[in-house]
Amino acid sequence: MCASPETENDMGAPLAIDVSGLNKHFGDKHVVKNLALQVREGEIFGFLGPNGSGKTTSIRLLCGLLTPDSGQGSCLGLDVVKDSARIKSQVGYMTQRFSLWEDLSIEENLDFVARMFGVPDRRQAVTRALEELGLASRRRQLAGALSGGWKQRLALASCLLHRPRLLLLDEPTAGVDPKARRDFWEEIHRLSAAGITVLVSTHYMDEAERCHRLAYISYGQLLASGTAEEVVGSLRLNTWEISGQKLHGLAESLQRLPGVEMVASFGAALHVSGRDAALLQTSLETALAGSPLEMRPIPPSLEDAFIHLMRGDQDQTASGGH
Amino acid sequence: MGRFSSFSVARWLGILIKEFLQLKRDRLTFGMIVGIPILQLLLFGFAINTDPRHLPTAVVMADPGPFARSYVAAMENSSYFDIVGSIDAREADALLDEGRVKFVVTFPPGFHRDLARGLSPTLLVEADATDPMAMGGALSVLSQLGLQVFAPDLPGTRHSPPPSPPVDLRVHRRYNPEGLSTYNVVPGLVGVILTMTMVLMTGLAMTRERERGTFENLLATPATPLEVLTGKIIPYIIIGLLQVTLILTASRWIFDIPIRGSLLLLYAMVLFFICANLTLGITISSIARNQLQSMQMTVFFFLPSLLLSGFMFPFQAMPGWAQAIGSVLPLTHFLIIARGILLKGNGLELLWPHIWPILLFIGVVLAAGLKTYRRTLD
Ligand SMILES: Nc1ncnc2c1ncn2[C@@H]1O[C@H](COP(=O)(O)OP(=O)(O)OP(=O)(O)O)[C@@H](O)[C@H]1O
Ligand SMILES: [Mg+2]
Numbered sequence: 066m067c068a069s070p071e072t073e074n075d076m077g078a079p080l081a082i083d084v085s086g087l088n089k090h091f092g093d094k095h096v097v098k099n100l101a102l103q104v105r106e107g108e109i110f111g112f113l114g115p116n117g118s119g120k121t122t123s124i125r126l127l128c129g130l131l132t133p134d135s136g137q138g139s140c141l142g143l144d145v146v147k148d149s150a151r152i153k154s155q156v157g158y159m160t161q162r163f164s165l166w167e168d169l170s171i172e173e174n175l176d177f178v179a180r181m182f183g184v185p186d187r188r189q190a191v192t193r194a195l196e197e198l199g200l201a202s203r204r205r206q207l208a209g210a211l212s213g214g215w216k217q218r219l220a221l222a223s224c225l226l227h228r229p230r231l232l233l234l235d236e237p238t239a240g241v242d243p244k245a246r247r248d249f250w251e252e253i254h255r256l257s258a259a260g261i262t263v264l265v266s267t268h269y270m271d272e273a274e275r276c277h278r279l280a281y282i283s284y285g286q287l288l289a290s291g292t293a294e295e296v297v298g299s300l301r302l303n304t305w306e307i308s309g310q311k312l313h314g315l316a317e318s319l320q321r322l323p324g325v326e327m328v329a330s331f332g333a334a335l336h337v338s339g340r341d342a343a344l345l346q347t348s349l350e351t352a353l354a355g356s357p358l359e360m361r362p363i364p365p366s367l368e369d370a371f372i373h374l375m376r377g378d379q380d381q382t383a384s385g386g387h
Numbered sequence: 388m389g390r391f392s393s394f395s396v397a398r399w400l401g402i403l404i405k406e407f408l409q410l411k412r413d414r415l416t417f418g419m420i421v422g423i424p425i426l427q428l429l430l431f432g433f434a435i436n437t438d439p440r441h442l443p444t445a446v447v448m449a450d451p452g453p454f455a456r457s458y459v460a461a462m463e464n465s466s467y468f469d470i471v472g473s474i475d476a477r478e479a480d481a482l483l484d485e486g487r488v489k490f491v492v493t494f495p496p497g498f499h500r501d502l503a504r505g506l507s508p509t510l511l512v513e514a515d516a517t518d519p520m521a522m523g524g525a526l527s528v529l530s531q532l533g534l535q536v537f538a539p540d541l542p543g544t545r546h547s548p549p550p551s552p553p554v555d556l557r558v559h560r561r562y563n564p565e566g567l568s569t570y571n572v573v574p575g576l577v578g579v580i581l582t583m584t585m586v587l588m589t590g591l592a593m594t595r596e597r598e599r600g601t602f603e604n605l606l607a608t609p610a611t612p613l614e615v616l617t618g619k620i621i622p623y624i625i626i627g628l629l630q631v632t633l634i635l636t637a638s639r640w641i642f643d644i645p646i647r648g649s650l651l652l653l654y655a656m657v658l659f660f661i662c663a664n665l666t667l668g669i670t671i672s673s674i675a676r677n678q679l680q681s682m683q684m685t686v687f688f689f690l691p692s693l694l695l696s697g698f699m700f701p702f703q704a705m706p707g708w709a710q711a712i713g714s715v716l717p718l719t720h721f722l723i724i725a726r727g728i729l730l731k732g733n734g735l736e737l738l739w740p741h742i743w744p745i746l747l748f749i750g751v752v753l754a755a756g757l758k759t760y761r762r763t764l765d
Contacts, residue, residue, distance in 0.1 A: 130606050154609045164604040168412045180401030181608035
């Protein structure tokens with residue numbers, strides 16, 4: 066399209082988002098701390114972190130809805146601070162909370178958004194979006210009358226209308242049923258294959274695993290980023306799975322053992338993790354000696370890794386590598 | 388920084404359409420648009436009465452004898468009249484026309500001589516009857532003054548009441564010969580209703596988006612502040628003009644209000660006035676954090692407008708500080724303009740002293756509004 070002087074990273078792939086040192090305060094609360102983020106063109110980038118960690122704020126900084134207190138960078142080759150008006154026209158931003166007009170009908174909402182972005186062949190584009198959504202027959206229904214999941218789907222359709230080059234999706238699948246969620250991710254991968262960059266925040270592990278690369282943010286600080294394997298690997302975590310009958314109450318006693326940093330229940334099994342492999346193993350073996358429970362080492366999952374990261378937040382000793 | 392550089396008519400039209408659609412769905416607001424004017428017209432038109440004092444009065448002395456002077460002194464002592472001075476008839480007429488005085492009292496030549504001879508000379512009182520409520524008390528005081536002032540000094544009346552009143556008081560009710568108070572209220576209502584609905588509705592326009600979270604979506608589009616603000620204002624201008632038409636039509640039917648001046652001029656003035664209120668409303672909505680705050684600010688502005696503009700109480704009868712506040716409010720000036728055009732048939736030159744304060748108000752408030760308009764979610 067336009068020959069924008071996109072920045073490139075070491076590997077030569079052009080970057081859709083390349084920011085560094087972004088800071089944002091609300092009053093005296095430091096919500097985003099020195100955020101550095103690099104997202105390659107055409108990739109699906111997952112943005113994870115506990116509630117209140119600053120995901121929404123970071124996304125708003127990227128598309129110019131908030132002005133950073135300091136920091137610089139580019140988004141689609143345009144300056145995030147100075148060119149936010151031009152960035153907006155090439156970005157599709159889906160807000161975390163439904164923010165279309167509830168007192169407008171489905172069709173009117175799409176039509177309005179299409180007008181705002183100056184979509185060519187507007188009527189046709191809206192009709193096509195309605196048909197793809199499967200809402201053509203309910204086009205005159207007020208958006209406010211839709212169920213939560215349908216609202217999400219309408220919101221996604223509305224931010225795709227102007228064929229953006231970059232999608233910023235803030236928890237797009239919250240409250241969406243599994244079938245619709247799968248369809249949604251199929252769509253995301255189709256878009257990504259077509260060269261659209263997608264940055265998506267989520268709390269779901271299965272969704273995180275479907276992303277090309279991930280970033281984990283906590284208390285406004287980027288703690289880990291890379292592919293899922295890289296993120297898990299960087300934590301140097303060792304995990305044992307304990308299975309058997311009567312796991313009840315076991316988690317608490319295991320938690321107190323030396324070398325055990327985290328115990329999490331997964332259905333009929335417990336995942337016990339720690340960074341010191343030898344200490345963890347001896348602790349578990351002594352604790353479970355004589356009991357009918359089985360223990361076996363497993364590769365730590367992404368979820369183990371993230372829960373581990375969240376634990377770290379709580380005692381403020383997080384030292385996750387990049 | 389590109390704030391006004393790229394105005395897109397297509398986007399602006401989109402915002403306009405959206406506002407109209409939302410307005411159409413908002414039954415309550417729609418009811419307010421029609422209901423408020425009718426309700427207030429009936430309420431105020433029939434119900435309100437006041438007894439103001441200290442009304443500015445000019446005196447035309449063709450015969451500056453002692454009787455005339457003691458009569459003027461008695462008028463001032465009654466506390467209903469503030470004598471602004473003795474002047475010639477032409478000047479007095481002009482003052483009345485501009486609304487600077489409410490009364491002109493003319494003592495004819497030979498007043499003293501005729502009075503001493505018991506010939507009942509004519510005392511001409513011209514009253515600005517556009518505000519009849521303001522006149523009622525003052526006029527009844529005036530008719531009693533003749534007896535009180537002159538009776539003790541006139542021959543043959545010390546012990547028996549005089550056969551006829553010593554002076555022949557003639558009252559000319561100018562502009563509103565029948566002294567109908569609705570004449571005064573109706574033009575005033577145009578202003579009051581516009582103030583209330585315009586400021587309130589635009590005050591809510593932006594805060595509503597912010598509170599519902601839709602502002603975030605609007606901000607994420609390339610729409611510029613100017614497109615959004617003007618797109619949101621236009622529907623309300625149309626509503627305002629509709630309301631004015633509604634009130635004028637209703638007041639013709641119910642109260643037989645004349646329209647003496649140019650209707651075109653009136654609508655032009657209404658447009659200025661609407662703009663003043665809309666800029667205030669939009670400014671309020673960009674300062675207020677939520678709809679409740681916006682409502683409170685609206686009321687904070689509306690109450691003084693109602694009380695200090697000369698709608699409730701005659702402007703000249705208010706204390707100085709109240710007049711000072713009142714003269715900042717657009718409603719004060721609009722009331723004089725609307726009454727001037729509707730009841731007196733005033734033209735543009737005469738109204739100019741009340742037009743520029745409204746324009747100044749628009750300028751100042753708009754500057755404040757653009758300064759406080761938040762283009763981000765910060
Ligand atoms: N407008 C605001 N004013 C003040 N504080 C804010 C504002 N917006 C966000 N915050 C604060 O900033 C922090 C980060 O909020 P943010 O919404 O970015 O988190 P998040 O990662 O998106 O959380 P969640 O997963 O719950 O959506 C929170 O502590 C929040 O209270
Ligand atoms: Mg969020």
